[in-house]
Amino acid sequence: MESLTGLFYGLGIAFQPQNLFFCFVGCFVGTLVGVLPGLGPSGALALLLPVTFALPPSTAIIMLSGIYYGAMYGGSTTSILINIPGEAASVVTCLDGYQMARKGRAGPALGMAAIASFIAGTISLFGLMFLAPPFANFALKFSSPKYVSLIICGLILVSFLGAGSRLKAFMMGTFGLLLGTVGTDPIEGMERFSFGIPYLMDGVGLIPVIMGLFGISEILSNLEEEEFRGILTEKIKNLFPTLKDWVDSAWPIVRGTLLGFFVGIIPGGNTVISSTMAYALEKKISRHPEKFGTGVIEGVAAPESANNAGPSGSFIPLLSLGIPTNATMALLLASLMIHGVSPGPFLINQHPDIFWSVIASMYIGNMMLLALNLPLVGFWVQVLKIPYAYFFPIIFLFCLLGSYSIGTTVFDIGVMIFFGIVGFLMRKYSYESTPLILAFILGPMFEEHFRRSLVLSFGSFRIFFERPISAIFLGLAILLLFLSLLPAFIRRKKPLAKDDRTQ
């Protein structure tokens, strides 16, 4: 079986000392980021992206993905202990997790969160391993029109699934495409919108935009909050869930894993959505729904499984199609591009080392995280006591260093600050940043396929509807647009926790 041989091949690479080390670094940073409220995985990835420049591509992705799924482990810690989600996907864990802690059951809650995360993470990896190669094979036959329809559908879906005004989300996606046109035309090489500034000849820098939009703006928003107080200072004893806990959680873990995995595959399907859905599902089918919110273990096991299965699902479109489905994946895509690896269905064939070593290291990473989050929980509680005032200057510094190190010019820092302000304003006025960054990254590729399609069809737009697959994607996109129009731009009730949209 292709997948098993691939896995063994990947394990061989993943066990190299450098990769083991950076896998650990990623998992450690991920847990840290997850534990600390206010900094999310996308922000952390943005910050550490420049650090990975000097690393080989597999190692870079290994570390960065470690941060992503590591944050899904760490986020539950503060949710359970102080009723504040460490990051957006752990919001739902607060509901029952914190109640369990108040009843003196913080230990089993934390334990189950970690174990459920481990089980979900590992099982979903099997899904990734077995589904990605066939997906890629399928996509190998994709022609330009299909890509166009797929990307349109994906961008619309991402905007559709976001919180807040869909119209504004669509606008952000469109704006991202426009931003992507600044620089050199992908086909003819003409200078566009550079206004004679040599810096802009290569387009608006990707890294400064990412750092500004996700790093700087995040901190600026956080600075507005008053610092939180109140930690459950009692010692956490007894991390092991009881037998009854296990029995109660078994099926929720299975359901959460499946839900999280499949939601992760969909563009715009992020871990916030899947964890919320998992919780709602368990409550609905439970024999004692009224107990949810008072401290039932299923209320912790299900969302934690979902948010850990999500990353594996999200990797499928990225590694087999080259399409990122959320902001974090977009950053991973950016990292691949920076390392000269062009993502797409060819990735598995041209760079099997990257593909399989990343998957293999995710197995290893999950085990590391289990160790980091179970016995070492006490360490993280100590870390939580450090005031935010010490963290944010360092985060700023990372952003500055990161931007500067690309071209050794302060112009990049300027772009970063500009987009930091833009991102900050966007948060204030409820504009989603995920569609923007996705569109910005995919823009040039999208344009190339679009123009090529028109050349192939001699100028007719019908080509997008002729091939069945292309037609299906477009049909779906049109359907979604229509559905968005119906409520007539009414804003959705539930705003996401401030960190998210960057999931």
Add this chain to the structure above:
Amino acid sequence: MRNSDSRSSLVWLLVGLGFIAGGLRMGIGPLNAPGPGFFPALIGGVFSLLSMALFITTFLAKGQPSEERSFWKEKKSWRKVLLSLLSLVFYLISLDYLGYRITTFLFILFLLKFVGKRRWGSSILIALLVSWASYAVFKTGLGVSLPKGLIKI
């Protein structure tokens, strides 16, 4: 938020029109061989339409209760944000003149003391530590070239 939406939608409209104009000037080419201006003009057009739609929604929502939340979450919030932004700009301007270590030291010190409200002692200590340590890690460890500034520190 409604007033701000109507104002910002006009700004967006201008942006969209700008891209259309720019795209047309670059040449959109015939449909079977689209030129460099084709995509920007097309997407600019979509964007303009969306911004007009946004503008219209601000009228549709007139009947509903206004969501005018105040811009800042708390009254004193703007200070921290503004000071941080200023310190970032300071960094931008001074980096090439003062060199990495001095600029970073001042930057961290400022943030710790005036935004983070920590004590002088710990602020100075940490600022020193961070600026020297990061220089070592990034310059020596990762090989990033960091400016030495005019004073050559």
